[in-house]
Amino acid sequence: MDTRIRYESRDSVAIITMDDGKVNALSSEMLDALNGALDRAERDGVVVVISGRPGVFSAGFDLPVLQASGPQAAKMVRAGFELAERVLSFPTPVLIGCTGHAVAMGAFLLLSGDYRIGVAGSYKLTANEVAIGLTMPQAAVEICRQRLSPAYFNRATTIAEVFSPDEAVAAGFLDRVVSEGAFSEARDGIAGELAKLDLASHAATKRRTRATAIGAIHEAIESDWAAYPAWQA
DSSP states (O other): OOTTEEEEEETTEEEEEEOOSSSOOBOHHHHHHHHHHHHHHHHHTOEEEEEOBTEEEEOOBOHHHHHHOHHHHHHHHHHHHHHHHHHHTOSSOEEEEEOEEEETHHHHHHTTSSEEEEEOSSOOEEOOTGGGTOOOOHHHHHHHHTTSOHHHHHHHHHSOOOBOHHHHHHHTSOSEEEOGGGHHHHHHHHHHHHHTSOHHHHHHHHHHHHHHHHHHHHHHHHHHHHHOGGGGO
């Protein structure tokens, strides 16, 4: 498995940890590694935990590749949103441990988990596209729409507001915030409770409750892709 990803099996739980030694950029290589780890977890039929390295969950797409534009950037962006769609529809519960900053695609991946636990601290959770001169992709809009509270949805998307972990709970980015020292125990406790669910019922209910949102996200991915024909050359 790619060294950017660590996969640990614990009873009926798979802990997938991103750690590129920097900001956990969601490069094409990192996205491939995450999908490979999810393939393994899906074969094993286990609860999934996706976490970052201390201080950062993910700062989003690989910025130099994104700034260069072209087909490599287009494929990376599409793969990122397809990963979010996969996580949203994953057949077993997915817990995301937000270990620090979550920016742009890092925040969108966070919004795709079934349960999100964050670490308290001076961390930023933000969809910063508008702040850096980008129009938010429609797929990102739909991911935010399906999880953020209505008032915060506007603030997060149109003015790129930056939220602290505590503020992120009210906004809908996170479900719970704990201290750094309590994170591992809380993560393992929540994962253990998720593992007690009837997984077939969980998967069927997830498909039913998220059908509209996942359909909208899937259509948005195709729409975004079609909007940038030069990227596909």
